[in-house]
Structures are given as C-alpha cells and as structure tokens.
Amino acid sequence: MRSVRAFAAAILCLPAICGVALAADQPKSGGILRMYHRDSPGSASIHEGATYSLNVPFMPVFNNLVLYDQHIAQNSLDDIRPELAESWSWSDDKKKLTFKLRQGVKWHDGKPFTSADVKCTFDMLMGKSQQKFRQNPRKSWYNEVEDVTVKGDFEASFNLKRPQPSLLALLASGYTPIYPCHVSPAEMRTHPIGTGPFKFVEFKANESIKLTKNPDYWKKGLPYLDGIEYTIIPNRSTAILAFVAGKFDVTFPTHITIPLLKDVKSQAPSAVCVTAPTNVSTNIIVNSSAPPFDSLDIRRALALALDRKAFIQILFEGQADAGGTMLPAPDGLWAMPKDMLESIPGYGPDVNANREEAKKLMQKAGYGPDKHLAVKVSTRNLAEYRDPAVILIDQLKSIYIDGELDVVDTAQWFPKVARKDYSLGLNLTGNAVDDPDQSFYENYSCGSERNYTNYCNKEIEKLFDQQSAETDLDKRKKLVWDIDKKLQEDVARPIIFHARAATCWQPYVKGITVMVNSSYNGYRYEDVWMDK
Amino acid sequence: MFGYIVRRLGLMLITLFGISVVIFFLLRIVPGNIVDILFDAAGFVDPADKANLERELGIDQPLVFQYLHWINGLLHGDLGYSYVSEKPALQEILPRIPITARLAAFALLFSASIGIPLGVLSAVYQGSKLDYALRVVSLSGLSLPSFWLGLLILMAGVAMFGSIPIFNPNPQTLGEMFSTYCLPSLAVAFRSSALTMRITRSSMLEVLRQDYIRTARAKGASERSVNFHHALKNAILPVITVIGIEAAFLIGGLIVTETVFNVPGIARFLVEAIRWRDYPIVQNLVMLIAVVVVSANFIVDMLYAVFDPRIRYTD
Numbered sequence: 001m002r003s004v005r006a007f008a009a010a011i012l013c014l015p016a017i018c019g020v021a022l023a024a025d026q027p028k029s030g031g032i033l034r035m036y037h038r039d040s041p042g043s044a045s046i047h048e049g050a051t052y053s054l055n056v057p058f059m060p061v062f063n064n065l066v067l068y069d070q071h072i073a074q075n076s077l078d079d080i081r082p083e084l085a086e087s088w089s090w091s092d093d094k095k096k097l098t099f100k101l102r103q104g105v106k107w108h109d110g111k112p113f114t115s116a117d118v119k120c121t122f123d124m125l126m127g128k129s130q131q132k133f134r135q136n137p138r139k140s141w142y143n144e145v146e147d148v149t150v151k152g153d154f155e156a157s158f159n160l161k162r163p164q165p166s167l168l169a170l171l172a173s174g175y176t177p178i179y180p181c182h183v184s185p186a187e188m189r190t191h192p193i194g195t196g197p198f199k200f201v202e203f204k205a206n207e208s209i210k211l212t213k214n215p216d217y218w219k220k221g222l223p224y225l226d227g228i229e230y231t232i233i234p235n236r237s238t239a240i241l242a243f244v245a246g247k248f249d250v251t252f253p254t255h256i257t258i259p260l261l262k263d264v265k266s267q268a269p270s271a272v273c274v275t276a277p278t279n280v281s282t283n284i285i286v287n288s289s290a291p292p293f294d295s296l297d298i299r300r301a302l303a304l305a306l307d308r309k310a311f312i313q314i315l316f317e318g319q320a321d322a323g324g325t326m327l328p329a330p331d332g333l334w335a336m337p338k339d340m341l342e343s344i345p346g347y348g349p350d351v352n353a354n355r356e357e358a359k360k361l362m363q364k365a366g367y368g369p370d371k372h373l374a375v376k377v378s379t380r381n382l383a384e385y386r387d388p389a390v391i392l393i394d395q396l397k398s399i400y401i402d403g404e405l406d407v408v409d410t411a412q413w414f415p416k417v418a419r420k421d422y423s424l425g426l427n428l429t430g431n432a433v434d435d436p437d438q439s440f441y442e443n444y445s446c447g448s449e450r451n452y453t454n455y456c457n458k459e460i461e462k463l464f465d466q467q468s469a470e471t472d473l474d475k476r477k478k479l480v481w482d483i484d485k486k487l488q489e490d491v492a493r494p495i496i497f498h499a500r501a502a503t504c505w506q507p508y509v510k511g512i513t514v515m516v517n518s519s520y521n522g523y524r525y526e527d528v529w530m531d532k
Numbered sequence: 533m534f535g536y537i538v539r540r541l542g543l544m545l546i547t548l549f550g551i552s553v554v555i556f557f558l559l560r561i562v563p564g565n566i567v568d569i570l571f572d573a574a575g576f577v578d579p580a581d582k583a584n585l586e587r588e589l590g591i592d593q594p595l596v597f598q599y600l601h602w603i604n605g606l607l608h609g610d611l612g613y614s615y616v617s618e619k620p621a622l623q624e625i626l627p628r629i630p631i632t633a634r635l636a637a638f639a640l641l642f643s644a645s646i647g648i649p650l651g652v653l654s655a656v657y658q659g660s661k662l663d664y665a666l667r668v669v670s671l672s673g674l675s676l677p678s679f680w681l682g683l684l685i686l687m688a689g690v691a692m693f694g695s696i697p698i699f700n701p702n703p704q705t706l707g708e709m710f711s712t713y714c715l716p717s718l719a720v721a722f723r724s725s726a727l728t729m730r731i732t733r734s735s736m737l738e739v740l741r742q743d744y745i746r747t748a749r750a751k752g753a754s755e756r757s758v759n760f761h762h763a764l765k766n767a768i769l770p771v772i773t774v775i776g777i778e779a780a781f782l783i784g785g786l787i788v789t790e791t792v793f794n795v796p797g798i799a800r801f802l803v804e805a806i807r808w809r810d811y812p813i814v815q816n817l818v819m820l821i822a823v824v825v826v827s828a829n830f831i832v833d834m835l836y837a838v839f840d841p842r843i844r845y846t847d
Contacts, residue, residue: 040804042570042616134585135570190618205617205624206804207701207796233794238698241686242794245696267690410807415568 027510027529029224035250036239037230040206043134043189046177047125050137052430052520055174056253057209057230059523060223061108062177062194065099065118065156066168070524073276073516075434076333077165077473080172084113084195094163094471101154105218107180108199115150120181122148122158133185138432140441140448141170144468163469165476166437173433174521197223197526206232217526224511224529236260244268249509249530254278254501254519258316261502273504274514275319277331280430282311282388284494287420289454292373297361299491302424303346304358305399311391311497321498322347324484325439328498331516333434336481344488358399367400376406378425380413388496389426417452427452429493434517436480440464444492455492508532533844540833544826551822552606555815556599565591566615566809589615591811602815612812616805621812625798625820632797635789636782638717639724644775647725648764651732651771655740656759666729673726678785682719682792689715699795716793720785724778731774735767742766768839776832780825 041054046062049055065085068075082088085099105113123129126142144167146159158167170176183193192200195218198211209230213223231248233239240260243251244267254276256264261273286293286302293299308322321327324341326334341347346354359368367373377396379389386407393403403424408416416422431439441464442448446456460483467479488494503514508531515522567585586592590601605612611621654666689697689711697711739745740763748762786799798817805813837843 042808043618132581132584135581186618204796205614206801231794233698235791235794237683238686238696238792238794241690242696242698245690245694247696247698409563412563415564 027224027527028531029529030226031530031532032227032229033225033250033509033525033528033530034248035228035230036233036242036248036252037209038236038239038252038255039234040232041203041209044192044200044203044209045133045185045189046175046192047121047179048133048135048137048185048189052174052253052432055520056523057211057228058192058200059174059177060196060198060211060228060525061192061200062179062196063105064171064173064176064178065101066172067174067524068172068515068518068521070522070527071511071513073513074331074333075169075172075515075518075521077169080168084118084178088168094165095160096157097160097167098155098157101156102218103154105195106216107182107195108193108214109180109183111180111182113178113180113195114153115156116153117178117181118156119148119150121177121179124179124185131185134189138175141438143441162465163471164437165471166433166435166468169433169435170438172521173518174523175432197524198225198228201227206234208232219526223526225525228525240264243271243504246506250505250512251503253503253514253523256502256504258319258500258502261504264502264504268504270507271504272507272509273502275500275502276514276516277321277327278430278499278501278519279327279332279434279517280428280519281323281325281327281498282384282426282428282496284392284496285417285422285425285427285452286491286493287423287425287454289420290423292365292375293423295365296491297365298373300345301358301361301365301399302396302401303488303491303494304354304361305395305401306346306392306494306496307351307395308347308497309351310395311388314391315387316497316500320500322495323498324488324495325443325493326436326480326484327431327434327517332498333517334436334477334480334484336484340481340485344485346494347488355398362400369400372400372402374402374404375424376422377403378406378408378416378422379427380410381407382410384499385426385428392426392496418449420452420454425452426496427493430519432518432520436464436476436483437468440467440483444487453493455487455490457486457490457492460486460490537834540830544830547826548819548822552603552815552819553599555818555822556602557595559809559811559814560595562809564809566811567591569809602812606816606819611816614805614813615810616808616813621816624801624813625816628796628798628801629820631795632783632786632790632799634713635717635720635786635795635797636779638713639720639782639785640775640779642714642717642721643724643728643778646721647728648732648768648771650725651729652736652759652764654729654733655736656755658737670726670729673722674730676722677788678719678723679788679792681722682716682789685715685719686792698793701796716789716795719792720782720789723785724775724782727778728771728774732767732771735770736763739763739767765839769836772832772835772839776828779828783821783824 037057039053041049044058046054046058063083065083066080067083069079069081072079084102084105086102088097088099090097101115107113120129122142124131124133125136125139126145127136127139144161144164146161148156148158150156177194179188180193197214197217199214201210201212203209212227213225217223233242242248244264264271265273286299288294288299312318312320324336326332329335348354377389377393379385389405393405396403417425429443442450444451444455445464446461463479463483467476467483470476470479505512510531511528513522567582571582590598614621614624617624650666654663657663686696689695697715700708700712703709703712745758745763748758783799786797787803790797790800802814802817
C-alpha cells in the first residue's frame, strides 16, 4: 500500500519536477561573464591579427556575412549559418557568390549597415582600397576573388577568378568580420565598432578588456549576458588558480594543457572541462636549400626516425593525434584514412624497423656510428616549442644525428625562419579554418612567405589549384588525401602530432561549445548565459 | 652644503644623459623591432607595407635623429606614442606609476619595519635560540625566489580561504586593500627584509662592542636605551645604504611579483613593452626608473647627514 502511495505521489510530482528541470534549461538574462585572457593582444582589430588572442575577446563585437554554427563543434560547409547575410547563392559556373544582406542592422555607433560596408571590408582585405590595414595577414585568402560588387544597399557579390567552394568556409571564420566603412583601421585597432551582440567598452593593455551588451542587437532577445570581462593574466599558474578559486567563470579557450587538466579537475571538481584538438600541428621544418638537408635521403631518414607515439605519450599522456597536414579524423574533415596514413614512410607502427631503414639512408649519405651528423635544432623559446624539440633531439640520436637545442627569442623566431637562417627547426602551425586551401597555399605553396622550408613542387602546385576548384566534395577529399600523402613523402614539413587542450568553465555557465577543428571560430557568445 | 647639493644635482643630470644614450642604443642593438614582430608573426609580408609602417613610426630614420627626436620630446613633456596601443606613452605610463609606487613603498616599509627590529633582537641576543631562529628565517628569505613565495601565497589563499589574492583595481574593504597591495609587497619584502636584518645584526654587533656602549651601561642607561638610542643610531648608516640599494633593485623583484599577482604596474608593463620592442614605452620607463634610482642615491646620501651629525657635506 505504501509503495502504491509513493508511486502515486511520484506521478503527481512529475509535472512539478519536469517544470523545474525545464525552467533550469530556460536561458536567463543577466550577469557579466568573467574570463581570463592569456596575454595582451596587440590591438583590437581582428583583421590585423594572426592569433586567436584577438578573436576570443573581439569576436563578440562583430558579425560576419556567414558564420559556423556556434553550437556544432565540428566546423563544416554544411553548418554555415547566415549572419549579416540573410541568404547566399552561387552562380551556375560557381564563379559568383551573391549575398542578400539583412536590413535594419545598425553599427554600434548608430549608423546603418549596408552593402558598402561589405565592399569596404573586402577591398581593404584585398589591398584595393585607399585605407590600408597596418598589417593584413590573410590577404592571400582572397587571391581568387576578382572583386566585390554591390547591387543596391543590400546585395553584395564576390566575383571569382575560378570556382573556389572553400571561399564560404573562409568567410565563416571568426577571422572574417565585417568592418564599418566609416571607421578608420586605426580607430578599429583601439576602439572597434561592430554590429555584434556586445559593444566594446575599453581595452587596457596588460590589464583588461570589457564588453557590454548591445541592447539594439538585431537578433531580438540576445545576447543573454550583460557583458563580458576579460582579465589579462599572462602567468598560467596564477590564471588557473584564479579559475579554481571561482574568480573566473571560464578559462581562456584551450589554455589548459592535458597535464594541468588533472590539477584543475582535482581542485575544482564541479568545473566542466572539454578537451579538443586545437588544429595546431607540431612539425619539423628543414631547410632543404642548404646542406645537409638538401639531401632527400637525410630528410627521409629524419621522417623515419620519429616515434610519434612517444611524443604524444610524454607531452599529452596519450591524448593527442598523429596525422598528416590536415587535422586527423574524426574531428578533422580532410584527414587521410588510417591505412593510407600508415602507408607513408615513418607512420608505420614498427618504429624500430623505420629507424633501421633511416640508419641505412644515413649511411648512404655518409654518416654512421663513427661519424654523426651535428645539427642545431632551432625552436622558439616557448614551452610548447621547447619540450617537443628536446624529445626530437633525443630521438634523432638513434639515427646518428646529434642535435643541439638552439632556443630563439620569440620575437626573432619568425624573422629567422623566414630568412631561412636555420638548418632544422621545430615549429607550430595553426589553422584557422579546417580547409585545405588555407593550409596548402599558406604553408607549401612556392613563394609563400610562410613556406619556411622552401618546399616547391610545381606538380603539387597544380594539384592545389585542382582541389581548390573542385566542387564535388568527395572528389576534392580524394585529391586532398593524395596531396597530403605526397607532402609527407616529400618530407616537406614532417608533422609530428596535432595537439589537444582543454577549456573549462563553471557549471552554471551554459551555451558554450568548444569547436573541435578550429580554435578561431567559436566565440560569438550571443547565447551564452549563466544559471545563477 | 648648498654648493654640494647643486654639484650633486649637476652630476645627476650628466648621469641621466649617459643613461639615456645607453638605453636608446642598447634597445636598437636588440634584434628585431615592432614592425618585424607584427609582420613576421602574421606572415604574408608585403615589403612595401613593412616599409610604410617603418616610415609611419619613424624607425626608418637615422639613429641619431631618432635619439634627438626622443630627447627633444622628453624635454618638452612629449613622450611619444606607444607603438602597440597607439595611445600617448604618458597616458599609458602614468596610471601604472601609483600602483607600482604603492607596492614599492609597502615593500620598503615592510623590509625596514621587519628587518631592523629583528636584526637588533638577533644582535642583542647573539648566540641564543632566538638568534639562531631569526638567522634561519633570514637565510630562507635570501634563498626563496620571490615568484615561488608569491605562488605559495596564492595557493595558500585558494586552499585556506577559497579566494585568490590577485590584484583588485577597486578594493572596497580593508581586507581587499590588504590582499591587493600588502601580500604582493610582502612577497618582495621577505627577501629584502632578510638582507636588512642581516646587515642590521652585523652592524649592531660591531657597535655593541664599542667602549661608549659600555660607558652608557656604566652610567645606568636602560638596555632599551642602550640598544635603540645609543647602538642602533650608530649602526643604522650601513642599513640605510642597503635599503637605498634595495630600493633600486626593487623593480627587478616587482617584475616577478607583478606577474604572479597580476598587478598591472609599470614593472610588468616594461617587460611586455620590451617583448613588443615598443621603444617609446621602454625608453621612457627605463628613464623613469633611472631617475628614481639616481634620486634614491641622492636621498640616501642626504639622510647620512641627518642620521649622523658627524657627516657634513662641504661646498
């Protein structure tokens, strides 16, 4: 009888319980989201930056034409959503991409948004306008854009030199906000004006960045938060302790390394932590234009000597991924199948066999147990560079290469590699968009400023263009796999591993999605809210 | 005395001129400039854009011209613009000075108020358990790096009180004031108070063996009067010298402490500015520090005469 009563009581209470649960899931407005920031960005202008230190705090100030769905962790062409564009369409020959623009949108200073702003933004990015950015790191993204034309106030078209389906992916990146025509690039560096969910309040270098809710945001009812405050804390230990102590609601995205994650979880057990790939590869750069690495045999030996599992185990407790140029599956969209990857020399599971083969190549090049090759292994003076470089030096010993660590001041690292003043280096390469166009042209194309290895293969260059113009996704994928395999076989820039890192937030923070194939695109924060 | 002061002030000006030359040219010897850093981190460098920016910032000019331009501005109160924030350097530097000045003042205050009394006690009770205990404390103060001590304070704050004593720009309560300024100052002061204590102890031991101390005791002066009135007054000169030198070195300790406690003072700002090769900020900040150090030396020399009437500076 008692159990029957209990059952009946439970049934009667069910609606109340469900109601409470539903209410708990209803977004609440209000509150300031507090996040620490890992360093002080050089400016507030996303277009002039080349680090996500800029995207994280300033992406909420802006809108793009289109944007990756902020709640789907894997960025893909299928999950691109309209923002300032209401819709888009490709011409039949795939050489014209037209956007119908949203009407009634206002910039934070009250001026209306029109197609002129779209044209201005991309003219500046392509270097065609009178107003210039102080630096324009992603100019090459628009190499295939002939021009941007407008029709009336609410239509803008991108006219391409050839089909480039990935243009839409580039436009959906957090790196591609629309800037106002009436605000100069200099003002945008210090006081950005956008159309986004949050307005810029102040940026105190080395101290803090403050944003406040845009009450006139064109998405009615959003944002939920009253504002976002970023406190700049460059010291990682201090920052993490402050998060553990509850001073911050969210850590800086992907700032928690795998070994540190244990500390965070033990000290703040209620914190929600998500580990995801950062789409940053750690790789070897070899100067193939000068001895000894002008020898393909030595470069191949180098690639064969790598024990990727050891790197991943030591640095990430097993939680990182081996792969080619493109981010490994399942998080990466363009990764080679596993069997294809393992068929590449150096990727096979038998490390000892690989190294025996490497030794033979070294002996063929004139080195052996009695004659070691001495090289400097140059790297940037940051832990994420130095640590793998030390492991690399240790692994190279097994194939008669004696490496000496050459730690380069961080300000000098890029100038040094750009002028090819190194023999062997360990580098990190980040990808803002999980798309081959961004990665291939930037890092492997003949003459590209960021092609640090001097690798230049005209045949593969043609394949770059072929895959870029291919509109059939499956066909493009196969082309990309072949290119990636060829790049690894040519030892263009041997990829050691793709890193993972964690982002943590307090349990009352809702609506954050950590992207799994880019660290640059998921910070609009318009529907993030706090349940407290 | 007046002539001496005028001569010292003249020497200070010459020293500051020398420092300005050294700072300016040393900064240019360091490889890379702001344009290299901005462009090379970004990749896809267009040499024309790079040259434009160099021209815009004036770093394409001959070094001597750049130096004269800076000094001329300095003399007219124009410190130039920060290359990074594009704001006037003065506007960037000024708000940070009071923060660091407060930290430094508290650190010096703690250093003297802890180091001197403990040094006296250690000397007076030489060879006792108290003396040994204080010597262990002072040795540990000299051995512990301030960043480590700072982190320990932060960890203790989190573990014991569930809060972290990092910088609060608007402290409301006395407790917040304490954690904002006193804890970072203590982390720095621990080392310098240990040094002050050791100098005070050795100086006191030397003085306590003097004949006039025995005479004072024979005349019936109390121990307190002997130790603090007769002995400490004569033992204080080397301590003042050390505190003066410590004031100059403090900026080094504050760089670390400001980083650990996330204090937005000039010490951390200087490191960031060096990282970006933000010449206007670095040059002016280092000059400011040089002025503080040179002035501290001058004040210490003047204090000698105040504390020891036997010292008289002649014209």
